[in-house]
Amino acid sequence: MNLFKIISDIEQIDPEISERYSFYSRRNLLKFGSNLVAAGIPAIVAGSLNKALAQSGAPSAAAVAVLQYALTLEYLEDEFYRMGLAAAGLVPASDRTVISQISKHEAAHVALLKGALGTAAAAKPTFKYPAGTFTSYPTFLATARALEDTGVAAYKGQAGELINDKPILTTALQIHSVEARHASEVRRILGLKGWVSDTAQTTFTQGGVALKTLPNTTGFSDDSFREAFDEPLTKAQVLAIAAPFLG
Amino acid sequence: MKNQQEEVSLGMLPGQLEPVRVGRRLFLRYAGAFAAGGAVLASCKNGEENPTTVMAPVDLGTGDVGILNYAYALEQLEAAFYTQVIATPYSGMTDAEKTLLTDIRNHEIIHREFFKAALGANAIAGLTPNFTAITFTDRASVLNTAKAFEDLGVSAYNGAGSLIKDVNYLALAGKIVSVEARHAAAIRDLLSPKSADFAGDDVVAPATGLDKASAPSVVLPIAQTFVKTQITATNLPK
Structure with missing residues (x-):
């Protein structure tokens, strides 16, 4: 299985054939709930998500596509940190608490998304890792930074797809900010700032507002304006970044 | 008096x-x-x-304008706080800490001015902060307040996303919330370096890996304790 294929499959989903997803019918919403329970999600969480879905109707095809895409990224992050923590002598004692906390969250995200997708959940792809990923700590950390910053941008890039699926939008936002916390911490361990200044960003405009002429910002560096807004990535951009990990 | x-x-x-x-x-x-x-x-x-x-109460308004004003109010609070932090540094502030806190101050000022400009004539008035509970000379007081503000901001944006109707505003809120989350992790790391606190179990539920999402009705009473101007939000989307 390969990430590229999964994602292109998702992109080609035809809303009219959405019935193929087991949880599309209201009848199956209960099943959706039990999948969450089976996946080890606490009953209270499963219950509230199920209730929310029951109130708002079944997820749209767009939302299902986002969940599958997110699951694939979480599979990669989860496996990456598991392998890193298992590699003898890779993660120093001083950083194990941080890496373990991140790993714990990625495992929880996989379980949550698998539970939400139920039988429609894609199986974990086989990933490959560039040479040195699990033998050089600087390489491992640099990879972690790339995965976390990309994860933040990837979730952000899908928010608009979820605007009609409120409970799933909220859940995605709750994962998104956790990935941002991870990204900030990994960057700090690397000696970088916790925020991103992408020098490719040269327009300095957000939502039609020219940032550099705003009042009270005299003397602010270009970095400040870039860092203040985290930019999204499209699926195609994320794929290009994820290419080295694709089997 | x-x-x-x-x-x-x-x-x-x-x-x-x-x-x-x-x-x-x-x-x-x-x-x-x-x-x-x-x-x-x-x-x-x-x-x-x-x-x-x-002081005359300030009402956030309705619909997406109400949500943007809600964000504007929170950014006003954060920007005023960090402006004071940099104007009167706590004793023992290291150069690295000053650089980090100055970065955050700049981001929050940009966020505040961005919302004010985006809202135009719909923007609420400038709020008057009430920082009497904060000891600006004390590192622990400042950083714990910063942590509380950043975590509050993250939970507020996460909770407000589903209340936004316009996809462009949702995208902008998404661009800002992750910056607040990056701030939160960095501040938490200053308070407790290389611990699990950057994404601690107190904010990220261990079983689900989900950050908090809070409704305006939860966030505003907390924010209000730092703002003299009374904020009303009875017309916000729910």
């Missing part, structure tokens, strides 16, 4: 233990003003301010 030098602090930071000392007569005057004007009562630290000043 001629003879009253005691500090009055009615808006307390949750968890702060600064004693509240209010004389009975003064209390009654404040209570009367509160009942009459519904105003948020603030500190009279220097004994010269007029204790009966009643």
